[in-house]
Amino acid sequence: MNLNKINIVAGREFKVRVKKKSFIIMTILTPIIFAALMIIPSVIMMNDMGEPQKNIMILDNSGIVASRLQSDESVTYDIIQNKNIDSLKQNFDQLGVDALVEITALDENNNFTITAYSTKQLSMEMKSNIKHAANDGLEKYKLAEYDIKDLKKILDDVKTNISVDNVILGEDGQETESHVEINMAISYILTFIIYMFVLMFGNMVMQSVIEEKSNRIVEILISSVKPFELMCGKIIGVAGVAIVQFLIWIILTGVLVFGFTATVGADMISNMTGNTEQVVQVQNSGAFDISSLAAAAGDSELGSILTTISNIDFSYILGCFFIYFILGYLLYASMFAAIGSAVENEADTQQLVMPITAPMIIGLFIMLHTFQHPDSALSFWASIFPYTSPMVMMARIPFEGGVPAWQLLLSIGLLLLFFIGTVYISGKIYRVGILKYGKKATWKDLWKWLKF
Amino acid sequence: MNTIECKNIVKEFGTFRALNNVSISVPQGKIFGLLGPNGAGKTTLIRIMNQISLPDQGSVFFNGNLLKGDDVYKIGYLPEERGLYKKMKVGDQALYLAKLKGLNTRQATRELKIWFKKFSIDAWWDKKVEELSKGMAQKIQFITTVLHKPKLLILDEPFAGFDPINVQLIRNEILRMKDEGTTIILSTHNMESVEELCDNIALINKSNLVVTGGVDEIRRKHGKNQVELIYKASEALNFSSSVISDEVFKDYRKAIFNLEKEETTKEAIQKILPEVDHILSVRELIPSMNDIFIELVSKEAK
Numbered sequence: 001m002n003l004n005k006i007n008i009v010a011g012r013e014f015k016v017r018v019k020k021k022s023f024i025i026m027t028i029l030t031p032i033i034f035a036a037l038m039i040i041p042s043v044i045m046m047n048d049m050g051e052p053q054k055n056i057m058i059l060d061n062s063g064i065v066a067s068r069l070q071s072d073e074s075v076t077y078d079i080i081q082n083k084n085i086d087s088l089k090q091n092f093d094q095l096g097v098d099a100l101v102e103i104t105a106l107d108e109n110n111n112f113t114i115t116a117y118s119t120k121q122l123s124m125e126m127k128s129n130i131k132h133a134a135n136d137g138l139e140k141y142k143l144a145e146y147d148i149k150d151l152k153k154i155l156d157d158v159k160t161n162i163s164v165d166n167v168i169l170g171e172d173g174q175e176t177e178s179h180v181e182i183n184m185a186i187s188y189i190l191t192f193i194i195y196m197f198v199l200m201f202g203n204m205v206m207q208s209v210i211e212e213k214s215n216r217i218v219e220i221l222i223s224s225v226k227p228f229e230l231m232c233g234k235i236i237g238v239a240g241v242a243i244v245q246f247l248i249w250i251i252l253t254g255v256l257v258f259g260f261t262a263t264v265g266a267d268m269i270s271n272m273t274g275n276t277e278q279v280v281q282v283q284n285s286g287a288f289d290i291s292s293l294a295a296a297a298g299d300s301e302l303g304s305i306l307t308t309i310s311n312i313d314f315s316y317i318l319g320c321f322f323i324y325f326i327l328g329y330l331l332y333a334s335m336f337a338a339i340g341s342a343v344e345n346e347a348d349t350q351q352l353v354m355p356i357t358a359p360m361i362i363g364l365f366i367m368l369h370t371f372q373h374p375d376s377a378l379s380f381w382a383s384i385f386p387y388t389s390p391m392v393m394m395a396r397i398p399f400e401g402g403v404p405a406w407q408l409l410l411s412i413g414l415l416l417l418f419f420i421g422t423v424y425i426s427g428k429i430y431r432v433g434i435l436k437y438g439k440k441a442t443w444k445d446l447w448k449w450l451k452f
Numbered sequence: 453m454n455t456i457e458c459k460n461i462v463k464e465f466g467t468f469r470a471l472n473n474v475s476i477s478v479p480q481g482k483i484f485g486l487l488g489p490n491g492a493g494k495t496t497l498i499r500i501m502n503q504i505s506l507p508d509q510g511s512v513f514f515n516g517n518l519l520k521g522d523d524v525y526k527i528g529y530l531p532e533e534r535g536l537y538k539k540m541k542v543g544d545q546a547l548y549l550a551k552l553k554g555l556n557t558r559q560a561t562r563e564l565k566i567w568f569k570k571f572s573i574d575a576w577w578d579k580k581v582e583e584l585s586k587g588m589a590q591k592i593q594f595i596t597t598v599l600h601k602p603k604l605l606i607l608d609e610p611f612a613g614f615d616p617i618n619v620q621l622i623r624n625e626i627l628r629m630k631d632e633g634t635t636i637i638l639s640t641h642n643m644e645s646v647e648e649l650c651d652n653i654a655l656i657n658k659s660n661l662v663v664t665g666g667v668d669e670i671r672r673k674h675g676k677n678q679v680e681l682i683y684k685a686s687e688a689l690n691f692s693s694s695v696i697s698d699e700v701f702k703d704y705r706k707a708i709f710n711l712e713k714e715e716t717t718k719e720a721i722q723k724i725l726p727e728v729d730h731i732l733s734v735r736e737l738i739p740s741m742n743d744i745f746i747e748l749v750s751k752e753a754k
Contacts, residue, residue: 002521008551016540216535220593223502223529224552435504437533448466 001232005225009233013208014240027245031252039260054126057097059083061105062112064141068133075126089117101130110142180399184371186312187398190321191367191391195360198328198390201242202336206349208234209340209434218434227431231341232423235333242329250318312398320397320408327415328390331422332356338426341433342441352443363388370395384411386418425450455480455515455604455635456501462509463496470496471507472659478604478637478652483630485650485667486639487741489749492656494639495532498606501637502529515603525554528602532609532639534593536581543577546596553600560599567595571621586613594622598629605629606637611645623649643742655745657752667741674744677711678737679720684730704732 017023054075060066066079078097085102092100099118106112114134116122143151209231212218221230339352366388370379374396383393383403389411396403432449433441454477463471471493478484488494499505501512503524512519514526537545543564550560568574571591581589590613598605610626611619626649630636638650646653647667654664663670678696682704683689689698689707698707711720717736739747 005552008548012548016537211537215538216531216533217537219531219533219535220529220549220596221552222504223527223531224524224549227504435499451466 002226002229005229006233006236009225009230010237010240013234013237017204017238017241018244023241023245027248028252031249031256034249034253035256035260038257054099055097056099056101056126057088057095058101058103059085059088060103062103062137064106064137065103065114065130065134068137069130075129092117092119099126103134110138110145112138183312183398186317187371187395190317190398191364191395194321194325194328194390194394195364197242197325198332199357199360201238201329202332204238204241205235205333206336206340206353207346208238209337209430210343210346210349213341213434214344222434227434228427231334231337231427231430235330235337235423238333239326239329243326246322246325317398321394323412324390324394324415327412327419331386331390331415331419332360334419334423334426338429338433338446341430342436342446344437348440352441352446355443359387360391363391367391367395374399380407383407384414386411386415389415453480453516454478454513456519456637457513458497458501458510459513460510461497461500461507461512463493463500463505463507469659471500473510474656474659474661475510476654476661476664478635480635481630481633482651483626483636483638483649485646485653486637486656487641487643487646487653487745488656488662493659494656495608497656498529498531498608498637498639501604501606502527525600526603527606528553528597528600528604529606530593530597530608530610532612534590536589536592538582539580541577542573542579542581542584542592545581546592546599549596550599555600563599564595567599571595587615587618590614591618594625598625602634604635604637606639608639609641610638611640611642643740643745646741653741655748657749662748662752670744671738671741674747675736675738678708679711679717679734680737681707681709681721681724681734682732683707683728684732685728689724689727704730708737 055078056075057078057080058066058069059080061081063081066077069077069079071077088095088100098120099116099122101114101116103114104112112134114130116127116130143155148154212221218230225233335356336353339349339356342352343349363382366378366382369376370382370392373379379392379396382388383396384407393403393408393411397408429446429449433446436445436449439445456478458474458476461471461474462469474493474497476484476486476497486494486497496505500507501519503519503521514520514523540548546564547557547560550564551557555563565574568577573588573591576584576588576592581592584592594610597607605626607626610622614622623645626636626638638646640646650667652664652666653670655662665673682701684704688705694710696708696710698705698709700706709720711717717734721731721734
């Protein structure tokens with residue numbers, strides 16, 4: 001193997017792809033979209049508060065709902081009684097309200113119906129407010145009908161509100177609080193990224209092979225480069241593209257999201273927890289980090305979520321992510337290269353690509369199982385088996401307690417071993433494939449080429 | 453001294469034998485024609501010489517030594533089915549191919565500028581290949597094949613796709629390189645250029661070597677000792693030897709006859725000379741490479 005030539009091939013592959021408009025657009029746009037996805041929901045949440053006040057007229061014939069509705073910044077309830085609903089309806093325009101709600105009088109079964117009239121659809125929130133008030137009012141009314149002594153005390157006594165706090169006991173006796181949903185979200189995102197990008201960059205290698213074959217420059221190339229060197233150069237070149245793209249993505253998304261959080265996010269937390277003083281301190285100290293924000297957020301739900309996030313070892317997870325992404329990519333890319341060599345245009349790849357993407361799809365299904373049972377036998381074996389391990393292991397890693405080091409090493413070792421084996425086999429198919437024209441190749445052909 | 457020598461090459465693809473015990477010797481500084489119908493095994497042999505594939509049996513010697521990895525730097529190969537990256541700039545592309553042939557960027561740029569000027573295509577350096585015509589792309593491919601000054605040049609249908617002016621240009625370059633001592637293997641179906649350029653040939657048909665040797669020697673060997681005579685006489689001549697045809701040809705008559713065994717053309721003419729009024733031309737009929745090709749290949753088919 002001539003490393004210098006692999007270098008030249010990889011260099012060209014990298015330069016050509018990085019200079020493409022589609023690469024530049026995708027590299028810049030993706031983090032913006034990604035950041036937007038993270039930022040927009042919170043912006044919307046904050047903006048909700050600024051929406052114009054709604055005005056709702058309640059015609060309460062039952063007499064038990066209206067008193068339970070409380071006007072606030074977003075809505076005022078205008079309670080009327082003993083009016084004719086039909087005349088109100090007819091003069092709806094003159095009422096100057098956003099909605100008119102009619103509550104019928106109690107019937108013999110102690111039930112009533114509620115109808116809301118409006119020119120525009122009522123918001124979900126408003127509907128559920130009214131519904132809750134009605135249910136609550138009716139429930140209390142019915143309970144009162146039984147005339148039980150000390151009812152209020154009994155009810156207060158019965159009322160329960162229990163949540164489960166999961167504290168992870170570390171080996172060093174350290175206790176960390178954990179929010180499994182957060183770990184799951186991280187695990188889900190990373191696994192999915194591995195799945196998507198191994199396929200995406202694998203396809204890139206395949207396209208590149210097909211391009212060289214179909215425009216026949218490969219005939220010129222292989223008189224100076226060995227097919228194996230050409231294939232390796234290609235795979236390495238595209239890997240370079242992937243790494244550069246990821247680094248830009250991570251940096252850009254990080255800058256955008258943290259920039260936003262540092263300026264606006266702290267305000268949000270102070271709004272939600274009322275602990276303004278501490279948050280402002282954090283902000284003023286200039287050293288922005290999640291754990292100090294978490295401390296500021298205190299004991300609230302948000303605080304414990306932030307604590308969970310600050311407890312996650314991101315450098316460890318990202319390190320594992322890079323190892324599994326690169327090795328997973330290398331494992332699959334060589335197979336994509338072999339398939340690219342067997343066809344002359346992309347339309348013909350369908351039936352050949354299916355069997356090699358199958359393990360990835362299976363891995364994706366196992367990953368869904370792994371979220372529920374990160375330590376089951378299936379999760380374990382699938383995270384060791386090289387064709388599924390990049391995804392399944394990545395699904396296990398972000399969970400607290402992590403993965404024992406020996407499993408990680410075994411999995412990575414096997415992945416490396418299989419990578420070398422797969423490249424060797426793919427190289428043999430590639431060597432024959434790139435010079436074969438005409439007949440559409442089948443798996444049987446590929447098998448035959450292995451023995452040439 | 454042979455630049456390249458293939459000895460008893462056997463190559464099989466599965467059950468199909470693409471080359472069956474083929475041996476050829478290509479002398480240094482000569483142009484060697486590699487001929488054969490489509491699918492005969494020429495490309496397989498060329499790929500073995502380029503180390504693109506390895507023979508199952510037999511060996512290849514380059515300048516007297518077994519062919520080895522580094523020899524690719526001394527060989528230039530212009531494949532028949534050749535392409536370029538469509539979206540890449542001409543200059544970048546030529547540099548890339550030159551670097552793969554072991555030149556560094558500085559050498560490659562200098563050499564390329566010289567060649568681009570010589571082929572008057574220096575204005576194309578920054579153009580993409582998809583903007584070029586087929587002939588222009590062919591020129592670039594030719595340049596990248598010879599740029600690293602190979603000792604052995606293997607050209608597969610080098611004239612395909614060129615107009616007559618560019619054919620002349622390429623032909624002159626080939627002859628100039630031959631004069632400089634480059635050994636050239638020329639694989640083509642154009643038999644006229646074989647007669648004109650090649651010193652030696654090898655004809656491969658159905659995986660076997662049919663004939664190899666000097667062009668003149670092979671042509672003479674395949675001659676049927678026929679003479680064509682265009683003459684004027686009061687009446688049709690009475691050839692002593694078997695006459696194949698004797699018919700009116702404008703104001704003359706044209707006769708083709710076989711020479712007797714051991715008889716020379718001079719002796720045959722002397723015999724009929726008294727009866728002839730006027731001789732316009734006499735020539736021995738040496739078969740063209742085209743005739744030999746068709747004869748040998750169709751004989752095999754029977």
